[in-house]
Amino acid sequence: xxxxxxxxxxxxxxxxxxxxxxxxxxxxxxxxxxxxxxxxxxxxxxxxxxxxxxxxxxxxxxxxxxxxxxxxxxxxxxxxxxxxxxxxxxxxxxxxxxxxxxxxxxxxxxxxxxxxxxxxxxxxxxxxxxxxxxxxxxxxxxxxxxxxxxxxxxxxxxxxxxxxxxxxxxxxxxxx
Amino acid sequence: xxxxxxxxxxxxxxxxxxxxxxxxxxxxxxxxxxxxxxxxxxxxxxxxxxxxxxxxxxxxxxxxxxxxxxxxxxxxxxxxxxxxxxxxxxxxxxxxxxxxxxxxxxxxxxxxxxxxxxxxxxxxxxxxxxxxxxxxxxxxxxxxxxxxxxxxxxxxxxxxxxxxxxxxxxxxxxxxxxxxxx
Numbered sequence: 254x255x256x257x258x259x260x261x262x263x264x265x266x267x268x269x270x271x272x273x274x275x276x277x278x279x280x281x282x283x284x285x286x287x288x289x290x291x292x293x294x295x296x297x298x299x300x301x302x303x304x305x306x307x308x309x310x311x312x313x314x315x316x317x318x319x320x321x322x323x324x325x326x327x328x329x330x331x332x333x334x335x336x337x338x339x340x341x342x343x344x345x346x347x348x349x350x351x352x353x354x355x356x357x358x359x360x361x362x363x364x365x366x367x368x369x370x371x372x373x374x375x376x377x378x379x380x381x382x383x384x385x386x387x388x389x390x391x392x393x394x395x396x397x398x399x400x401x402x403x404x405x406x407x408x409x410x411x412x413x414x415x416x417x418x419x420x421x422x423x424x425x426x427x428x429x
Numbered sequence: 430x431x432x433x434x435x436x437x438x439x440x441x442x443x444x445x446x447x448x449x450x451x452x453x454x455x456x457x458x459x460x461x462x463x464x465x466x467x468x469x470x471x472x473x474x475x476x477x478x479x480x481x482x483x484x485x486x487x488x489x490x491x492x493x494x495x496x497x498x499x500x501x502x503x504x505x506x507x508x509x510x511x512x513x514x515x516x517x518x519x520x521x522x523x524x525x526x527x528x529x530x531x532x533x534x535x536x537x538x539x540x541x542x543x544x545x546x547x548x549x550x551x552x553x554x555x556x557x558x559x560x561x562x563x564x565x566x567x568x569x570x571x572x573x574x575x576x577x578x579x580x581x582x583x584x585x586x587x588x589x590x591x592x593x594x595x596x597x598x599x600x601x602x603x604x605x606x607x608x609x610x611x
Binding site: 309 | 452453457461465481482544548579605
């Protein structure tokens with residue numbers, strides 16, 4: 254540990270020796286992740302021996318397999334065309350029949366069916382995506398909260414929770 | 430990989446005559462880095478192997494759609510991250526359990542995993558990581574154990590460097606509290 258003769262301040266070992274290197278690293282924009290004493294050096298994961306060496310082979314055989322499958326489809330091409338033709342015939346027959354009837358409209362769906370669909374299907378929509386679809390101007394707070402909020406309740410809540418209610422510039426006449 | 434070398438590799442990947450050879454180079458260059466990234470999300474070696482292979486297959490199939498707006502490695506890391514998270518989501522759905530329950534089970538299974546050589550402290554670290562939101566866990570692993578720079582992580586996760594620094598510090602604080610408790 255380095256010690257200054259004139260005072261008792263100390264520097265970590267090798268501080269000045271490695272200073273230039275660290276400074277240049279900083280100038281080049283290299284960042285170093287500070288190692289933390291409470292964390293283990295390694296997180297303990299390992300791989301089977303030779304795993305990475307064999308991976309290339311595994312990959313190329315997997316890709317090879319898949320390409321063979323693509324080629325094999327071609328032999329069924331004539332069946333495929335046949336199936337397409339048959340499907341087209343059915344479509345024309347049924348399509349014509351259906352045209353004579355009234356098409357099913359969104360309104361015909363029972364709301365229970367829509368509810369069931371929404372319940373059972375994971376839509377994975379973010380709140381932004383939902384907000385894009387739902388006309389936000391037409392929604393009142395009472396449409397989304399279960400218990401109806403009366404103006405009085407809101408005012409009471411604000412009175413209890415806001416330090417300076419006057420700052421909200423409420424028009425109190427609306428609530429009288 | 431240098432930018433010029435990367436551009437040349439992308440051109441080779443897009444051309445049918447050179448695709449196979451270039452893909453070999455790509456797999457060799459990135460297999461280890463992507464593996465460790467995936468492994469730290471799915472924890473188990475066999476699962477990581479599956480997800481890694483699927484990631485490379487996706488890369489191979491979609492290389493024509495790679496626009497070059499970001500670097501090749503960050504595009505691949507993004508695919509690897511999505512594949513890993515989707516894999517976990519599918520697994521919890523199949524087992525009919527919540528994502529949190531799955532994470533707890535994954536850590537419990539580590540104790541019997543032959544490819545996990547961690548001791549008590551490493552196990553506790555994984556328990557701590559399982560309590561973090563996905564994003565904080567990802568940022569922590571990428572920064573601390575994969576030693577990636579904030580700029581690189583920013584490209585992969587499409588998040589600003591400032592937000593990443595906040596996530597990292599929050600993660601470190603939570604892990605420290607967890608490890609130092611009892």
